[in-house]
Amino acid sequence: MRTRFTEAFGVAYPIVQAGMSWASSNVALPAAVSNAGGLGVLAAGPMFVEDFRAALRALKQATHRPFAVNVPLYRPRAGEVLDIVLEEKAPILIASQGGPKQYVERFKAAGVKCIHVVASERHALKALEAGVDAIVVVGGEAGGHPPPDQVSTLVLVRAVAKAAPEAILIAGGGIADGAGIAAMLALGADAAQLGTRYLATREAGVHDAYKQAVLAAGIADTALVGKGLSPIRMIANRFSARYLESEAAGADIEVRRGIFAQSSLKLAALEGDVDNGKLEAGQSAGLIGDLPGAAALTERLVDECRSALARLSEFHIALEGGLQRNLKRVF
Ligand SMILES: Cc1cc2nc3c(=O)[nH]c(=O)nc-3n(C[C@H](O)[C@H](O)[C@H](O)COP(=O)(O)O)c2cc1C
Structure with a gap:
């Protein structure tokens, strides 16, 4: 499965496990996803600075494949966390909730790839102008912080793909299976970011009652x-x-x-x-009904995505067949 995202970031599949405070503020979840060929993301958000450094070191040991760290820029000690990301040479930074100008130059100069999370077309264009390597575009269905104007993923991702066709675009919000990933690729995205789906995995670092509430929700x-x-x-x-x-x-x-x-x-x-x-x-959450391990989930997502893409290509073949029949009728 090659897309501009897999090529640029050296990841096997166009699948990103979203950075989620607490849920992915551990080593187990991002390590499992990265080892399975997706992009695992360690969420720095709620972590003490030194715990974050220790987790980052442990994650480097736990996988030799690319992974990312998510840093919400509005947090009081975000500057110190960013310094650690540089010191420890994490391969990819996914920054959210703040402007990209404060870090991009420094990080790119150090060889760290920069992905910026946005929730509007305007912020997408600003982040690209600042020089980030890719953007995550999050729509209204998303868990956590959706766009304040609640524009849906379907519309926002398409708008950004049209406004910046050259950008590497990762779509987030409302995607829980391989059909959703295929849909995002069809809209022009290069990868999909899944949060709630990875929240309902065995490795997610949240209380079991929380996971059960996700499974029970419609x-x-x-x-x-x-x-x-x-x-x-x-x-x-x-x-x-x-x-x-x-x-x-x-x-x-x-x-x-x-x-x-x-x-x-x-x-x-x-x-x-x-x-x-x-x-x-x-x-x-309403599409999720089980609590798999994160590696098995990642593999399943790839299979489902392949099936969804194959189904679309069957439509394509059927469409071409129909076209030929119509042409025969015309001529
Ligand atoms: C429990 C939870 C915690 C989250 N924490 C963060 C965070 O720390 N930083 C961040 O950038 N986004 C955070 N998000 C947003 C996700 O990164 C992602 O954009 C979102 O979950 C995608 O939508 P989905 O849940 O529909 O897949 C969080 C989402 C959830 C569900």
């Missing part, structure tokens, strides 16, 4: 919480209901900020509080 069971703040998509629960009630009642933004701050992803991920925690997950 496609319409997520809630968008925090409009006007920093919106997150999560599985609806007692916390999201309380927050959305206050929003519907017209509560002042400061009141809503207070309710928003009373919950956290950590509460769900570490303590398994599925009623009061922020159970970040995307709409694709």
Whole structure:
């Protein structure tokens, strides 16, 4: 499976395991994915700086294939984390939630490939202008932080592919199987990034109750919480209901900020509080029904993607056959 992404990053398959705070803030998940031929991503977000360095070193030992580290740039100690990425010579940086200008030159000069996460066409073009090697474009279905304007993956990925056809584009948000990956390739993407799907794996570093909540959720069971703040998509629960009630009642933004701050992803991920925690997950939770190992999942995604592409090429052949029949009729 060769795409511009696999060629540029030396990865066997056009599959990226999304950086997810807590869920991929461990060695097991990214190592399993990278060893299976996808791109595993270590999420620095919630980690103490020195724990991050230790995990990065361990990950280098656990796989000899390319992997990436995800650094949300808004975090208080993001600068120190970026320094460690350089010192430890991680092969690929995936930066999110901040501008690319602050790191691109330095990282490229050091030979670290730079991928930037965006959620709008405008930010995609800005990141490319700043010189990043690839962009992750995340649409409204996504778990975690979807675009504030909620434009869907189908529309946003297509818009960016048309606006920047030369860019290496990784599509994210709502993709849970190989058919979804094939659909993104059809839109013009070079790879797909899957978050919620890899959250429901044995290696994901979150509480089992959280994983079970993902498995139990239907496609319409997520809630968008925090409009006007920093919106997150999560599985609806007692916390999201309380927050959305206050929003519907017209509560002042400061009141809503207070309710928003009373919950956290950590509460769900570490303590398994599925009623009061922020159970970040995307709409694709409703497409997920099992808890495989991450390597087996990656292999399955490749098989499914191949089947989906073969199905499309059958349409193509059938279409050509139909065309010939029509031509015979005409002439
Ligand atoms: C539990 C969870 C935690 C996340 N944490 C981060 C993070 O630390 N950094 C980041 O850039 N994106 C984070 N995201 C977003 C993912 O990287 C990815 O863009 C998103 O999950 C893709 O949509 P999907 O869940 O529909 O596959 C998180 C998503 C989830 C579900």
